[in-house]
Amino acid sequence: MTKSIVTPRGQKPNRISAGRIILYSVLVVAAVYYLLPLYVMVATSLKDLDQVREGNIFAIPLRASFDAWVKAWDTACTGLYCEGLKVGFWKSVQITVPSVLASIAIASVNGYALSYWRFRGSEVFFTILIIGSFIPYQVMLYPLVIITREMGIFGTLPGVIFIHSIFGMPILTLLFRNYFAALPVELFKAARVDGAGFWGIFFQIMLPMSIPILVVAVILQVTGIWNDFLFGVIFAGTKNWPMTVQLNNIVNTTQGVKEHNVNMAATILTGLVPLTIYFVSGRYFVRGIAAGAVKG
C-alpha cells in the first residue's frame, strides 16, 4: 500500500467521476428529447408556408415572422367564423376565472370544516367526496346534462362553470383538509379561547397561513380547467366554446390548405396560459409560511 501524499485536510476536493459524466449525459439527452417538440413547434410557427412545404421540420426559419401567430389569434377560421383564437381565449378566461375562484372558495371552507369542526358523520362525508373523485367522468356526463338542463343552465357559461366547480371539489377538498390537518391544532384552540368563531378563525388565522396551498390549488385548477375540452364542448354551448375547442376546430379544418405554421402558433398560444402560471407561481412555493407559529 502506498501512502497518500496529500494529507486529508479541510474541504474535500470535488472530483468529476465517470458516474457523474454518464449521469449528466443521460440528463442532457432526456432534456433534448423533451425540448425537441417545443423547438419544432416554435420554429414551424415562425416559418412561412413555402418553407413549411419543404418538409424539413428541424430547419431554422429562413424568413422568420409572426404572421402565423397574428393569423392564429385574429383571423384563423373555425368552421364558419374567421375571427381567430381570440374569441376562444376570452371565453376560456370567462370560464376559468369564476370556476377557479368558486371551486377554491368552497373547497377551502370544506377542508377547514372537515379538519377542525368535526361533526357527526364528517368522516363519512369526506369518504364519499373522495370516492367521487374516482368515478370516471363519462359515467356522470349524461346525468349532468339532464341536471344542468333542468336547472336551465345547459349550454351557458354558468353551466360549464358549475360543472368545473363540482369536479374540482374532491381533490381540492382533500388538498385543503390535509393542509389544515398539518397545521398545529393549538393555533385553532388558541383562537377559540380568544373568541374567534368559525369564520373569524378561517379568515383571520387559517387563510393567511394558506398561501402555499392556495397557490397549488390555483395552479391545479387553472391548468385543469384551461386544458379542459370535454366539459367545454358539452356544457358551454357553441357560442361559448373555450380556446381548446376552438383550437381543435382550427387544426381539424378540412377545407383548403393545411396551414401548419398557423396550427403550431395556435397550439402554442393555447398552451401559453398554463405555461405562464407555472413559471410565475413557482417562486411562490415558499416553504415555512407557518414558521414561527410553533416551537423554536
Add this chain to the structure above:
Amino acid sequence: MSDNNSIEIKDLKVAYGEVVVLENMNLEIGEGEFLVLLGASGCGKSTLLNCIAGLLDVKDGEIHIKGKNVTWEEPKDRGIGMVFQSYALYPQMSVKGNLSFGLRNAGVKKDEVERRVAQASEILQIEPLLNRRPAELSGGQRQRVAIGRALVRDVDVFLFDEPLSNLDAKLRADLRVEIKRLHQRLENTMIYVTHDQIEAMTLADRIAIMRGGLIQQLDTPYNIYNNPVNKYVAGFIGSPAMNFLEGTLTPGEAPVFTSGDLSIPMAGYGLTQTLGTAPMQGVTLGIRPEHVLFGDSASSAPFSREVVVEVVEPMGADTLVWAMIGDLSFRFRVEGQLQLRSGDKVTIGFDPARGSMFDAEENRI
C-alpha cells in the same frame, strides 16, 4: 357550594368513542390557588385542562368557574386564558396583533385595547417586541407573548399546558421563576399541566398527581414529597428516584422489615393503618437517596451497613453514588466535595422512620 372555590369539577367524564379518558373526576380549586396537574404522558392531565378550557366536550359531569356552571359554555365565555406548549402564536400577526386579537374579537374599545396591551407588555417586558412577527422572536420571547395573550384578557383563571416544555433548560428555569412571580403579583387562579416534577414542586400550592385518568394524590408539595400515598407517587416525585426494597413486614411492638438477609427495625415509623399480627408479604420500603446518611452519622443511624461503591456520578453540588445492598442497586446522595471512587468501601445508614412503606397493593402503610 363554597364561595371560595374558583373552579369546581363534578363527576367529570370524558371519552373518545369507547375509550374513557376521565371518569368520576372531582376537583375543587381555591381562589388564587396555583394547582399543578402532574403526570406522565397519557394520564389525562391535558384532557382535564382542555375540558376546563372548553376545548373538549365532556360526556358527563359539570364544570363550574367562579360559581357559574360553564359546562356548555364556549371557551371565550369562561373567563379563562390559556398558554400552550407550542406557544400557538398567530404567525401572520405582529406581537401586538397577537396580544389584541382576543380583545378585538370581544369588541373592546380601541383605547382600552391599547391600555391593556401596554400593561401586559410592561409586566412581561416585551414592549420592544410589539411590532415584530412571531418568527422573529426567540423561544423564550414567544412564550412570554403567549402568556401576555392570556394576560390581556383580564381573566380569573390561567391555564398552562406544559408551557415550558419546548424551552431549553436555562430558559425554563428563568421563566419558571417568572411565572411564579406573575402568580404572586396577579393572585389569579392558575392551573398548570406538566410532566416535570421540578416545575410542579417549585410552582404549586397543591399538586395533583394523575395516572390513568385518576388523581393519585392531591396535596401540597411538602406532603407529596414526605408522605406519598402510594408507590407510584413515591417513585414519580423526587430526583433521583426513591430506592425501593422489597420484603416482608413483621408487625408487633417493634415492627421489623426484612428483605433477603437485611433486617431493618421500623420503630418510630408513623404507620397510617393498624396492622394485623401476621407478617405481611410483598411490602415495599422506600428510602429517598437524599435521606441516606453517610460516614460518622451513618454508624449511629437505626440502620447502617457497609457497602461497596459501584458507580459515582458527580454533579457539582452533590454526588450520586450507586452501591449494592443485597441484590438491589441502591443510590444515595453525598456531599459534592467528597471524592469517592468505584470500589471504595463506605458505611451508609438511614432512619427507617423517614422512609415510606407500601403494602402489596402499593398503598402506604
